[in-house]
Amino acid sequence: DQQVKQNSPSLSVQEGRISILNCDYTNSMFDYFLWYKKYPAEGPTFLISISSIKDKNEDGRFTVFLNKSAKHLSLHIVPSQPGDSAVYFCAASGKMGNTGKLIFGQGTTLQVKP
Amino acid sequence: GAGVSQSPSNKVTEKGKDVELRCDPISGHTALYWYRQSLGQGLEFLIYFQGNSAPDKSGLPSDRFSAERTGGSVSTLTIQRTQQEDSAVYLCASSLDAGKPYGYTFGSGTRLTVV
Numbered sequence: 001d002q003q004v005k006q007n008s009p010s011l012s013v014q015e016g017r018i019s020i021l022n023c024d025y026t027n028s029m030f031d032y033f034l035w036y037k038k039y040p041a042e043g044p045t046f047l048i049s050i051s052s053i054k055d056k057n058e059d060g061r062f063t064v065f066l067n068k069s070a071k072h073l074s075l076h077i078v079p080s081q082p083g084d085s086a087v088y089f090c091a092a093s094g095k096m097g098n099t100g101k102l103i104f105g106q107g108t109t110l111q112v113k114p
Numbered sequence: 115g116a117g118v119s120q121s122p123s124n125k126v127t128e129k130g131k132d133v134e135l136r137c138d139p140i141s142g143h144t145a146l147y148w149y150r151q152s153l154g155q156g157l158e159f160l161i162y163f164q165g166n167s168a169p170d171k172s173g174l175p176s177d178r179f180s181a182e183r184t185g186g187s188v189s190t191l192t193i194q195r196t197q198q199e200d201s202a203v204y205l206c207a208s209s210l211d212a213g214k215p216y217g218y219t220f221g222s223g224t225r226l227t228v229v
Contacts, residue, residue, distance in 0.1 A: 004156070043118070043205055043220030044157070089157060101147070101170065102218065104157035 003027045004092050006105035014113055019077040021108050023090030026071065030092040034102065035064060035075050038087045047088075048075070080112045116140075118221035120206050126227045127196055135191040135224045139208030146189050147209070147218070148181060152202040160204075163189065196228045 005024045013019045021035075031052040036044035050057040050064045050073065057064050063076045077084055087109050091102040119138040127133050139146050148160040159173040163183040174180070178196075183189040193200055203223040 006156075009154075041222065043207070043222050045220070046218065091157075101159055101162055102157075103159065104149070106154070106156040 002106075003030075004090055004103050004105040006088075006090055006108050008108050009106070010109045010111070012111045012113060013080050015082055016079045019075075019080045019084065019110055019112065021075040021077075021088050021090075021110065023073050023075075023105055024071060025073075025092050027092070027094065027103075028071070030094040030103075032093045033064070033066060033073050034091045034093070035062075036089040036091060036104075038089065038107070044089055077110075080110075082112050082114050085110055085112050118206055118208050118219050120204075120221035120224050122224055123222065124225045124227075126229060129198060129228055130195055132192065132194045133196055133226065135193075135204050135206075135226070137189045137191070137206030137208075137221060139187065139189070139206070140210075140219055141187075143208035143210050143219075144186070145209040145211070146183055147207045148189070148191050149205045149207065150202040151205065151223075152199075157205065160191070193226075196226075198228045201226055201228045 003026050034049040035047040037047045038044040048059050048062045048064050050066050055066050061077055066073045087107045089107045090105040093102050118140055121136045125133055144165045146163040149157040151157050161174055161181045162170040178194045181191045203225050205220050205223045207218045207220045209218050
């Protein structure tokens with residue numbers, strides 16, 4: 001049972017354009033959502049997060065949008081840069097024991113072309 | 115140390131052998147997590163340690179998998195009688211506060227290949 005889904009395994013965009021990565025979830029108990037970025041041969045690194053009490057959080061070029069009614073979140077990168085090329089994981093956490101345990105999606109590989 | 119350290123970085127083992135994967139968390143981090151990433155898959159939760167509490171083992175895929183954390187610091191993930199489906203990148207993460215998931219710091223992982 002995949003509780004967090006990233007249905008697009010890959011995305012290719014031109015440098016300077018917007019990258020939009022999507023994520024869907026099924027568990028309404030999730031109340032905190034995160035995006036991680038992973039380069040080859042490295043561990044994932046935290047990028048941006050959003051609490052369920054918000055619908056938008058912005059940090060520089062990165063903005064995360066949350067639509068609770070649709071159980072959908074998205075990550076926007078504007079403008080995209082070649083260094084943004086990586087695998088992006090969506091993750092969720094919730095009131096399931098408050099352990100901080102994250103449930104991850106399958107990841108989306110972003111390629112930003114110069 | 116400055117980050118989460120995992121060893122070995124790569125491990126090739128024969129089917130049926132046992133393997134041990136090691137994780138050194140960031141000093142002072144009380145929460146430690148093991149995940150794995152199989153080819154084409156997301157990050158799958160395996161086990162979680164928090165201080166002296168009983169670990170959350172709910173993600174371990176079979177009884178061939180076990181983990182321990184000694185002295186609240188170093189953790190070892192052991193896979194007995196390895197199978198080809200165990201091939202994956204095993205990632206360890208630590209966190210200062212288990213209630214704050216954005217505090218995760220991941221290691222670079224151990225790539226396990228079972229032949």
